[in-house]
Amino acid sequence: MNELTIPELVARAANEFPDAEAVVDGDVRITYAELREQVREATGAFAGAGVEPGDRIAIWAPNGLRWIVTVLGALGAGATLVPLNTRYKGDEARWPLSRSGAKILFVEDGFLGIDYPAMLGVDGSGVPGLPALRTVVTFNGPARPGVISWDDFTAAAVSPDEADARAAAVRPETVADILFTSGTTGRPKGAVVTHEQNVLTYRAWTGRTGVRAGDRYLIVNPMFHTFGYKAGVLACVMRGATMVLQRTFDVPETLRLIEQEKITVLPGPPTVYTALLHAPGRDEHDLSSLRLAVTGAGDVPVALVRRIKDELFPQVVTAYGLTESSGTVTACSVDDDDETIATTSGRPIPDVEVAIVDGEGGPVPAGTDGRILVRGYNVMKGYLDDPEATAEAVRDGWLDTGDRGRLDERGNLTITGRTKEMFVVGGFNVYPAEVENALARHDAVAESGVVGVPDARMGEVGRAYVRLRPGRTATQEELVAHCRERLANFKVPREVVFVDDLPKTASGKIWRVKLKERL
Incomplete structure (x- = not known):
């Protein structure tokens, strides 16, 4: 397997597995040979629309065949993908669209009852604020x-030969995608990753996890996220596995798809497996086809791993990664014991290094907690048009992940905390500053501090500590509704605690560590 670009992966899959099912999306089923033809048409449509190599295209839509065809077609045209979270509100989507200078935006009408173009103010004269x-x-x-x-878009496609020439011109160093990830400032930054980085990273990921040809992989992780797009779509295309698509996680539908489609692989956050284990009527479904679960979290209870293996999946592996590392840094293998899988995130993928350092940047002994640094082909090229943030994050080739952890004597990584104070709600990253910025737009709020608190179903949820302005009043329900109008649902705090004051650092910043101590 010598391919180093994503168009080469698509061509290889079509040549090696032409009659194998590539995608199952509801009642629609296509083979890898058919997928290549649809992708070729989409590549031609991008060329016909005047998209040049290096141009950015955005997609704001749920898991679906057209998502896959659009993205692979854009990559074949040498364009760069900018995926948007389907839960975003208009202002949240406007930032990555503006920052990336995306030329074309793809949407699905009515998903979750949302009119996506209307949220941007689209009319016949264009999109306000996005020239x-x-x-x-x-x-x-x-x-x-x-x-x-869509028919109007594809009607202007160039010839298949011209489309093939565009795909052949894509180089390993061509930028494939820019995924926006929030930070302590609350403004998302775009992590720039090339074709070669994606191919090498997910060749290693599939090799470690054991995804293979003939697998039937249920992609329920959203494809705007690395877990659904890279560890899902790209991994399946690379190995010739079948992608069975689910638009949103719904337990009865997931159980139905597992039984009907003979699903073998189902990656997801721990909350997915907890929900399946506790699903009413689970025993009424034939789930015997399940083979492999892949999950990631700071710490998965050993008892949960054992129960997943006993009741659902013979093989369970855990992994760790972040957007800036092409989505993957470490992974366990199916041969690891239950305790290793449950309490660590495995070893670095081949040819990637992990170092644990102290506050001064010096190495620490095995078993000692410290900052997690990563070096290798998976480390992003940088943040889009932000050399200062790039220089802060990547020094001498080492990516400072913002996470804390330790390595054991065998090189397995255990995550112990997050330097950047991010928390994870049902598999989605939430950055306190972004929620605090939304709260600050309420007239009654003087200041706030947001932290993650444990939740049995979601893993963590947000709690906002709020100090009101003198003479102003607000209720929890009012502030939650205010956030819901401005933020994706997973970012909205589930609880608001009103306080007279908030702990501050010496520099006057909200001291979230002290807020966590109140839990």
């Missing part, structure tokens, strides 16, 4: 002012 965005394409709706249909 680079010249076209909005709907996957499933009719053309309307400011929006064209």
Whole structure:
């Protein structure tokens, strides 16, 4: 397997597994040979639309066949993918669209009852505040002012030979995607990753986890996230596995798909497996096809791993990664024991280094807690148009992950904390500063501090400590509703605690560590 670009992976899969099912999306089933033809048409459509190599295209839509075809087609045209979280509100989506200068945006009409173009104020004259965005394409709706249909988009495709020439021109060093990840400032930054980085990283990931040809992989992780896009779509194309798509996680539907489609691989956050284990009527479904679970979290209870293995999956592995590392740093293997899988995130993937350092940057002994640094081909090229943030994050080739952990004598990594104070809600990263910025826009809020608190179902949820302005009043329900209008649901705090004062650091910043101590 010598391919180093994603178009080469698509061609290889079509040549090696032409008649194997590539995608199952509801009632639609296509083979790898058919997928290549649809991707070729999409590549031609991008060329016909005037998209040049290096241009950015954005997609704001749920898991679906057209998501896959659009993304692989764009990559074949030499364009760069900018995926958007489907839970984003208009202002949240506007930032990555503006920052990346995306030329075309793809949406699905009506997903979750949302009119995505309307949230951006799209009309016949364009998209307010986004001068680079010249076209909005709907996957499933009719053309309307400011929006064209999928059929209109593909109608202008260049010839298949011209599309093939575009795909052949993509180089390993061509930028494949820019995934935006929030930080302590609350403003998302775009992590720039190339074709070669993605191919090498997920060749290593599939080799370690054991995803293989013939697997039937249920992609329930959202494809706007590295877990769904890279460890899902790219991993399946690389190995010739079948992608069975689920738009959102719904336990009865997941159980139905496992039984009907003979699912063998189902990655997800621990909350997915907890929900399946406790699902009413689980015993009424034939789940015997399940083979492999892949999950990631700071610490998965040993009892949960054993129960997953006893009741659902013969093989369970854990892994660790972040957007800035192409999504993967370490992974266990199926041969590791239950305790290793449950209490560590495994060893670095081949040719990637992990170092644990103290506050001064010096190495610490095995078993000692410290900052996690990563060096290797998986480390992003940098943050989009942000050399200062890049220089702060990557020094001498070492990526400072912002996480804390320790390595054992065998090189297994255990995550012990997050320097950046991020918390994870149902598998999605939440950065306190972003929620605090939303709260600050409420007239009654003087200041706030947001932390993650344990939750049995979601792993963690947000709790906001809020100090009100003198003479102003607000209720928990009011502030939660205020956030819900401005933030994706997973970022909205589940609880608001009103306080007279908030702990501060010497520099006057909210001291979230002290807030955590109140739990």
